Amino acid sequence: MTPEQVKHALSAGLLSFPVTHFDDDGRLNLESYQRHVGWLSGYDATVLFAAGGTGEFFSLTPEEIGDVTRAAKEAAGRVPIVTGCGYGTELAKDIARRAEAAEADGLLLLPHYLIGASQDGLFAHIKAVCDATGLGVVVYNRANSVVTADTLARLADACPNLIGFKDGTGQIALVREVSVKLGDRLCYIGGMPTHELYAEAFNAAKVTTYSSAVFNFVPDLALRFYKALRAGETSVMEQILRDFFYPFAEIRDRKPGYAVSIIKAGAAAVGQTPGPVRPPLTDLDAQERRMLADLIERNT
Numbered sequence: 001m002t003p004e005q006v007k008h009a010l011s012a013g014l015l016s017f018p019v020t021h022f023d024d025d026g027r028l029n030l031e032s033y034q035r036h037v038g039w040l041s042g043y044d045a046t047v048l049f050a051a052g053g054t055g056e057f058f059s060l061t062p063e064e065i066g067d068v069t070r071a072a073k074e075a076a077g078r079v080p081i082v083t084g085c086g087y088g089t090e091l092a093k094d095i096a097r098r099a100e101a102a103e104a105d106g107l108l109l110l111p112h113y114l115i116g117a118s119q120d121g122l123f124a125h126i127k128a129v130c131d132a133t134g135l136g137v138v139v140y141n142r143a144n145s146v147v148t149a150d151t152l153a154r155l156a157d158a159c160p161n162l163i164g165f166k167d168g169t170g171q172i173a174l175v176r177e178v179s180v181k182l183g184d185r186l187c188y189i190g191g192m193p194t195h196e197l198y199a200e201a202f203n204a205a206k207v208t209t210y211s212s213a214v215f216n217f218v219p220d221l222a223l224r225f226y227k228a229l230r231a232g233e234t235s236v237m238e239q240i241l242r243d244f245f246y247p248f249a250e251i252r253d254r255k256p257g258y259a260v261s262i263i264k265a266g267a268a269a270v271g272q273t274p275g276p277v278r279p280p281l282t283d284l285d286a287q288e289r290r291m292l293a294d295l296i297e298r299n300t
């Protein structure tokens with residue numbers, strides 16, 4: 001797919017991040033992963049992200065990112081695959097090339113590693129990654145990597161394959177400034193953890209799509225919420241928030257890192273076999289898994 005085609009797909013509907021599957025020894029389980037991706041691709045997500053944040057990008061080697069991308073492409077059919085990319089500039093460029101060789105359709109550029117950076121530094125980093133690949137690139141504002149609207153406009157002028165902006169900061173004023181300044185030059189994606197909790201506010205800021213982590217195990221519910229958002233059906237959204245997402249968030253917030261761990265637990269609860277998370281993340285305990293399974297059962 002061309003960058004413009006990927007941009008269109010990213011703007012066309014709900015998005016999701018399949019979790020990366022491991023065996024009990026923490027090794028990639030690509031056979032199980034492909035079954036899960038194949039199941040998810042039967043629903044109406046318009047793009048799936050391989051090795052993204054929910055896919056434990058931060059726990060994967062560059063070689064594994066390529067392997068996961070290749071496996072996702074084989075299993076997803078016609079659904080485009082956008083691959084996670086990040087760390088320092090040279091490592092990010094290497095991951096970008098590996099993803100392109102594995103036939104990814106685009107890249108999600110996650111924050112660089114550890115240190116803060118000036119806007120000029122962020123510009124140079126993002127431009128170097130864009131220059132290293134022919135794939136369409138989505139910039140992810142999060143943690144220590146937050147570009148301003150002016151920096152993003154400079155990047156859009158310098159990088160024809162920069163196609164999107166994703167926000168995980170919750171800074172609505174900045175998000176709206178970006179969407180006003182860049183207009184339809186980019187697509188705009190919501191990326192807060194359990195983004196459904198923030199979707200209405202972001203929708204008002206012209207962020208009309210987002211990545212749904214719970215799509216991993218309740219895709220019908222995730223799509224029902226998204227369609228209600230797009231249709232302005234406030235009562236439907238409030239019912240789903242009250243019955244599912246707020247109780248879900250209470251379990252998620254019990255420990256740091258559970259935003260990923262709870263998604264794996266949810267996938268396991270519906271019959272997938274994602275395996276454990278890799279350290280330093282920890283899995284839900286038995287009581288928390290029962291609470292989550294009960295919540296899923298009440299809402300499906």
